[in-house]
Amino acid sequence: MRDSALMRRPAVASEPVRCGDLLLEAPGGSILQLLGKAGATPPSDMSLPEVAGASPGLRNAGPGQWFVVTDRELTGPEIDALAARLAPSLHVVDQSSGRFRIRVSGAPSRRMLAKGVALDLHPERFPVGTATSTLVGQIGTNLARTGQDSFELLVLRGFAQSLWDDLLLMSREFG
Amino acid sequence: MASRVPCPHCGLRPKEEFTIKGAALPRPAPDAGEAAWIEYVYLRENPRGAYDEFWHHTSGCRRWLVVSRNTLTHDVYGARDVALGGETQP
Numbered sequence: 712m713r714d715s716a717l718m719r720r721p722a723v724a725s726e727p728v729r730c731g732d733l734l735l736e737a738p739g740g741s742i743l744q745l746l747g748k749a750g751a752t753p754p755s756d757m758s759l760p761e762v763a764g765a766s767p768g769l770r771n772a773g774p775g776q777w778f779v780v781t782d783r784e785l786t787g788p789e790i791d792a793l794a795a796r797l798a799p800s801l802h803v804v805d806q807s808s809g810r811f812r813i814r815v816s817g818a819p820s821r822r823m824l825a826k827g828v829a830l831d832l833h834p835e836r837f838p839v840g841t842a843t844s845t846l847v848g849q850i851g852t853n854l855a856r857t858g859q860d861s862f863e864l865l866v867l868r869g870f871a872q873s874l875w876d877d878l879l880l881m882s883r884e885f886g
Numbered sequence: 887m888a889s890r891v892p893c894p895h896c897g898l899r900p901k902e903e904f905t906i907k908g909a910a911l912p913r914p915a916p917d918a919g920e921a922a923w924i925e926y927v928y929l930r931e932n933p934r935g936a937y938d939e940f941w942h943h944t945s946g947c948r949r950w951l952v953v954s955r956n957t958l959t960h961d962v963y964g965a966r967d968v969a970l971g972g973e974t975q976p
Contacts, residue, residue, distance in 0.1 A: 749967075773949065829899070844946050845896075845946060851944075851945045
C-alpha cells in the first residue's frame with residue numbers, strides 16, 4: 712500500500728506560530744505504532760537506530776504499546792526492515808498519515824498545556840523523556856515531554872486542526 | 887462520583903478519561919441455568935456503599951480495569967487491570 716502514489720496533504724495547513732515565548736510547530740517525520748501483548752518489554756535502542764536524534768523516539772502508549780517517532784520520514788523498505796527486526800513480539804503499524812505531530816516549546820508551555828491537560832506536568836512527576844496518552848480538552852492525545860520546556864503531542868489526523876486551534880487559543884495569553 | 891481514578895498503568899487520572907461499563911460480577915458457568923444468567927445480564931443491586939465496576943481507560947492506556955469505589959462517600963479504594971491484576975490505591 713505504501714508504494715502506491717497517494718496524494719499527501721498536511722493535516723494542518725499552518726506555518727509555525729509564535730505567541731510571545733511560545734512556539735507551535737508541526738515537525739512532520741514518521742510515526743509508527745508498535746503493538747505487543749501487555750507486559751511486552753520495550754525494544755532496545757539497538758533495534759531502533761531510526762529514532763536517533765528524536766527525543767524521546769520511543770513513546771509509551773499503554774502496556775505493551777509504543778509510538779516510534781522519527782524526525783526524518785522513513786521509506787517503505789525501512790519500515791519493513793524495522794518490522795522484520797521486531798517480529799514476532801511486536802507488530803509495526805505505520806501511523807504517519809493517521810496521526811499528526813505537534814511540538815510546543817518555550818518557557819510557558821507547561822502553563823499553557825495545563826489549561827487542557829489534567830496531568831501533573833511538574834518535571835519531577837513528568838520528567839523529560841516520559842510520554843503518556845491522555846486528554847487535551849476533549850481530544851485524545853499522546854503527550855511527551857521532549858525537554859524542560861518543550862512537549863510533543865500526537866493526535867489523530869481528523870482532530871489535528873481542532874487541537875491546533877485549541878492550542879492557539881490556549882497560547883493567546885502569552886503573546 | 888469518583889473524580890480521580892488510580893489507573894495501575896497511568897497513575898491518577900480524571901474520570902473524564904474513562905468509560906464505565908457497570909458492575910463487575912462473577913460470570914456464571916455456561917450451564918448455570920436461565921435464572922442465573924438473567925440475573926447476571928439484567929439485574930443490578932445499585933448498592934449504597936462499596937461497589938466494584940468495570941471501567942475502560944478509553945483516553946489513556948485503553949485497558950479494562952476493575953475500580954472499587956464507594957457510591958455513598960465517593961471514596962475510591964483502588965483499581966486493578968482485569969487481565970493483569972496489580973491493585974493500585976489512590
